[in-house]
Amino acid sequence: MAKNIDWGSLGFGYMETDKSYVSLYTDGKWDSGTLTADHTVTMSECAGVLQYAQTVFEGLKAYTTESGKIVTFRPDLNAERMAQSAERLEMPVFPEERFIEAVKEVVRANVEWVPPYGSGASLYIRPYMFGTNAVIGVKPADDYQFRILVTPVGPYFKGGAKPLTIKIADFDRAAPRGTGHIKAGLNYAMSLHAIVQAHKQGYDENLYPDSATRTKVEETGGANIIFIKGNKFVTVKSSSILPSITRRSLEYVAEHYLGLEVEEREIYLDELPEFEEAGLCGTAAVISPVGKIVNNGKEILIPSGMKEMGPTTKKLYDTLTGIQMGRIEAPEGWIYEIC
Numbered sequence: 001m002a003k004n005i006d007w008g009s010l011g012f013g014y015m016e017t018d019k020s021y022v023s024l025y026t027d028g029k030w031d032s033g034t035l036t037a038d039h040t041v042t043m044s045e046c047a048g049v050l051q052y053a054q055t056v057f058e059g060l061k062a063y064t065t066e067s068g069k070i071v072t073f074r075p076d077l078n079a080e081r082m083a084q085s086a087e088r089l090e091m092p093v094f095p096e097e098r099f100i101e102a103v104k105e106v107v108r109a110n111v112e113w114v115p116p117y118g119s120g121a122s123l124y125i126r127p128y129m130f131g132t133n134a135v136i137g138v139k140p141a142d143d144y145q146f147r148i149l150v151t152p153v154g155p156y157f158k159g160g161a162k163p164l165t166i167k168i169a170d171f172d173r174a175a176p177r178g179t180g181h182i183k184a185g186l187n188y189a190m191s192l193h194a195i196v197q198a199h200k201q202g203y204d205e206n207l208y209p210d211s212a213t214r215t216k217v218e219e220t221g222g223a224n225i226i227f228i229k230g231n232k233f234v235t236v237k238s239s240s241i242l243p244s245i246t247r248r249s250l251e252y253v254a255e256h257y258l259g260l261e262v263e264e265r266e267i268y269l270d271e272l273p274e275f276e277e278a279g280l281c282g283t284a285a286v287i288s289p290v291g292k293i294v295n296n297g298k299e300i301l302i303p304s305g306m307k308e309m310g311p312t313t314k315k316l317y318d319t320l321t322g323i324q325m326g327r328i329e330a331p332e333g334w335i336y337e338i339c
């Protein structure tokens, strides 16, 4: 039985559900892991995560398909990426197979919180990991928790995706050999000032240029950027952006479902006026169209405009969401059935 929730009016916020998943790492190994109804965390005031931000996370969704199955999308890539994030912050890896099993287990334990097909809502899954023991001299923690919380969320953009106005950020996001490619809380903490400022100035998002030269496009605070130019689907190649699973999936869809030519390459700010469509992509919204990019007060109007998604962006969006919802046949291994 689904919970008595007005799924259609859900926002993108946190709500406690029945169970979370937790596994503890002590004495150099992970315990067997368990479900818990305790949605709080207790730890040392001097914990590594509190003092030195030793934490990484992931984000994926479970949802109900057209045929009534509860599924999730490519969790193996989240497991792999979380392992890479953990390694970069000197944290133990939660085994990838166990990550996938834990995702399934926690979704099954909260099945009443999975929104129905057609509601536009989904169950957001947030795996995360952090150092828990006291660390005062700077070094990696010895003890960790791996947890997964789930919470039902509405569509990221209520009332459909209105094209966004974004600015080339005044700040830098990631250093060339820094941590831009991992999903770490620290990347978000340092983006907060920039996004609050951008919002005050009337922009929806910051598009960060590369920190070294500030001549190339990287990504926004929490989404990769994609462009359309004729028959080409163009995305950013950079070692300091987060390898978005949505973007990598869209590259496949563009080539194999829509017959587009896919280019993953460096994109210069000077080229921006040449693109016909633009969008931001990530798990939360899949694709949010971009209508305007402002660089130092100079407006670049994307030809697809401020009213709706560009036609090719729309096709990409419809195809990927169709695959996710079971309306279009998925490539092998993309959809994991939970129950």
Ligand SMILES: *Cc1c(COP(=O)(O)O)cnc(C)c1O
Residues within 6 Å of the ligand: 059, 183, 219, 220, 221, 222, 223, 224, 242, 243, 244, 245, 246, 247, 281, 282, 283, 284
């Ligand atoms: C999570 C995230 C994305 C989107 O990745 P998906 O796997 O598509 O959800 C993009 N950029 C940053 C910085 C992120 O943290």
